[in-house]
Amino acid sequence: MNNKQIENILSGNGIHPTAVRVVVWNAIADKHEPFTLKDAEQWLPYTDRSSIFRTLKLFADQHLLHELDDGSGIRKYCLCRCESKQHIGHVHFTCTSCGKTFCLDNCHIPSVILPKGYTQHEAEYLIKGICSNCQ
Amino acid sequence: MNNKQIENILSGNGIHPTAVRVVVWNAIADKHEPFTLKDAEQWLPYTDRSSIFRTLKLFADQHLLHELDDGSGIRKYCLCRCESKQHIGHVHFTCTSCGKTFCLDNCHIPSVILPKGYTQHEAEYLIKGICSNCQ
DNA sequence: CCAATTTTTGCAACTCAGTTGCAAAGTGAA
DNA sequence: TTCACTTTGCAACTGAGTTGCAAAAATTGG
Numbered sequence: 001m002n003n004k005q006i007e008n009i010l011s012g013n014g015i016h017p018t019a020v021r022v023v024v025w026n027a028i029a030d031k032h033e034p035f036t037l038k039d040a041e042q043w044l045p046y047t048d049r050s051s052i053f054r055t056l057k058l059f060a061d062q063h064l065l066h067e068l069d070d071g072s073g074i075r076k077y078c079l080c081r082c083e084s085k086q087h088i089g090h091v092h093f094t095c096t097s098c099g100k101t102f103c104l105d106n107c108h109i110p111s112v113i114l115p116k117g118y119t120q121h122e123a124e125y126l127i128k129g130i131c132s133n134c135q
Numbered sequence: 136m137n138n139k140q141i142e143n144i145l146s147g148n149g150i151h152p153t154a155v156r157v158v159v160w161n162a163i164a165d166k167h168e169p170f171t172l173k174d175a176e177q178w179l180p181y182t183d184r185s186s187i188f189r190t191l192k193l194f195a196d197q198h199l200l201h202e203l204d205d206g207s208g209i210r211k212y213c214l215c216r217c218e219s220k221q222h223i224g225h226v227h228f229t230c231t232s233c234g235k236t237f238c239l240d241n242c243h244i245p246s247v248i249l250p251k252g253y254t255q256h257e258a259e260y261l262i263k264g265i266c267s268n269c270q
Numbered sequence: 271c272c273a274a275t276t277t278t279t280g281c282a283a284c285t286c287a288g289t290t291g292c293a294a295a296g297t298g299a300a
Numbered sequence: 301t302t303c304a305c306t307t308t309g310c311a312a313c314t315g316a317g318t319t320g321c322a323a324a325a326a327t328t329g330g
Contacts, residue, residue, distance in 0.1 A: 018296090018307060037287075048309045053288075069204040071259075073317075074287065091247055096256065104253075110245040112226055112260070117267025118239075121231065124206075125247070126259040132252025153278065153326090172316075183280045188317075208288075209316065 001029060013062045020047060024055045025064075034068050034076035034092070034101045070094045070101045070126055078103055092124070095131035102131060136164060148197045155182060159190045169203050169211035169227070169236045205229045205236045205261055213238055227259070230266035237266060 006025050007017040015021060027043040028035065040052050056077055059065040066080040071094060081089070091107040094100070109125040141160050142152040150156060162178040163170065175187050191212055194200040201215040206229060216224070226242040229235070244260040 016297095016306080020308070050289075050310080051308055054308085067206065069206045069208075071202065071204045073204075073210070075208070093249070093253060104250060107247055107249070109260075110247060112242055112245060112262075114228070114242070114262065114264075115239060115267070117270060118228060118262075118264060119270070120262050120264040122263040124259075124261040124263075125244075126261075127247070127249065127253075127255050127257070128259075129249075129256040130254045132250070135252060135254070151277085151326095155279070185281080185318080186279055189279085 001026065009064075013064055015058060015062055015064075020051050021055050021058070023047060024052055025059075028065075028077075028079065031079065033103060034070070034078040036074050036076055038074075040077075068092060068101070068124070071128070072099065072101075076101060081105070091127060093127045093129065093131065095134055096128050097130055097134035100131065136161065144199075148199055150193060150197055150199075155186050156190050156193070158182060159187055160194075163200075163212070163214065166214065168238060169205070169213040171209050171211055173209075175212075203227060203236070203259070206263070207234065207236075211236060216240070224258075226262060228262045228264070228266065230269055231263050232265055232269035235266065 003022055003026075006022050006029070010017040010021055010025060023044060024040065024047070027040060037049070037053055037056065040056065041047075041049055044052060056065060060067050060077065063080055065077045066089070068076040068078055070076055070092060078092075089109065091104045091109055093102045093104055095102070104127075109123050111123075114120060138157055138161075141157050141164070145152040145156055145160060158179060159175065159182070162175060172184070172188055172191065175191065176182075176184055179187060191200060195202050195212065198215055200212045201224070203211040203213055205211060205227060213227075224244065226239045226244055228237045228239055230237075239262075244258050246258075249255060
């Protein structure tokens with residue numbers, strides 16, 4: 001992906017495509033598993049941490065990324081491939097042996113019926129167990 | 136619940152019923168919604184924070200409590216009322232308006248079929264939206 | 271019962287992810 | 301160019317979670 005394409009993606013999602021935002025998107029766009037702020041820092045050794053932080057947050061606010069809490073205590077981000085803006089996406093799997101979290105892209109979150117008065121905006125389905133590498 | 140009863144619950148779950156553990160259990164046993172370490176500190180003003188922390192962790196290890204990450208960045212605990220030890224329990228709901236997290240006790244987590252090689256131990260289903268009080 | 275050992279507890283301090291204040295740099299409009 | 305606004309880098313702060321350690325309490329063995 002070249003910078004022009006990245007700029008189009010960003011501006012198409014209401015994000016002014018600044019230099020930092022382009023390099024951050026370039027670093028994360030090909031990642032298929034959830035990553036942390038620290039991961040992003042290591043991919044971008046010359047970019048300031050708080051700038052990366054603010055950029056990831058902006059991307060999440062604009063629904064380009066999805067914030068994920070997998071029980072590790074460290075926030076993770078994953079590329080949002082939801083059709084809708086509702087984030088009722090795919091199931092995540094955290095391996096309690098190696099600690100990695102995976103996107104189960106083909107595993108859709110089944111919907112549930114909420115009690116009266118509750119309105120759903122997003123849903124997160126996290127399974128903990130042993131991944132295929134750690135069996 | 137008197138102390139004798141609490142001691143029986145704890146020792147029945149493989150926990151030596153010390154003074155701190157009894158008062159902690161006494162403070163949390165009637166709580167129906169997820170709570171934080173800070174909440175527990177406020178219910179137990181004369182008990183040391185790290186002692187409460189270690190006690191809650193012990194309870195969670197012994198499956199009396201359930202650790203829950205609702206995206207607030209602060210760990211929450213909820214009383215475990217799962218039948219099995221697998222923690223495939225009820226759905227949780229976080230209100231993005233008031234920030235509270237609720238146990239939807241009557242809302243069971245639907246199961247999903249995992250890809251080959253993955254083994255499930257626990258599952259967490261979290262819905263974000265607007266609760267009935269904030270509509 | 272006492273002494274030795276183990277477990278539990280309270281205190282203080284530390285770690286580190288996340289966050290913010292602020293000034294400098296950059297950008298865009300008039 | 302000038303002015304206003306946005307973005308960025310730096311440094312410092314916040315606070316949840318965690319740990320080291322010694323004192324206290326409980327348990328075990330003789």
